[in-house]
Amino acid sequence: MIDYGMVDVSESDDERLDRAFMALADPVRRALVARLSTGPATVNELAAPFTITKQAVSRHLQVLERAGLITRSRDGQRRPCHLAPAALEELTAWIDGYRLAAESSFRKLDALMATIKGSTTKN
Secondary structure: OOOEEOEEOOOHHHHHHHHHHHHHOOHHHHHHHHHHHHOOOHHHHHHOOOOHHHHHHHHHHHHHOOOOOOOEEEOOOOEEEEEEEEEEHHHHHHHHHHHHHHHHHHHHHHHHHHHHHHHHHOO
């Protein structure tokens, strides 16, 4: 990656979004993100509620980490996973842009419908 101040030229916003949404497409990974939203956890702690192996959970965590949705740290012998709030904020901002545009369109449609309804009741 080449750092030009605030500009990341190594990957596009679309690539980051694609990777994040693909990571979240799996129900196990969504459950892992939900669990990590309550606080950091180790692979063993994250694997406990699942019927899949710890290795499978670890692979899911690798996908989430590559997508930038989680990070790992070292705390002595523990290697807890942490949710990456900035990545989730980026996804939320992307979704909100489209939500706000849709809401604006619906408000305009509501105003038009009110105008049409008002003009038909006057006749």
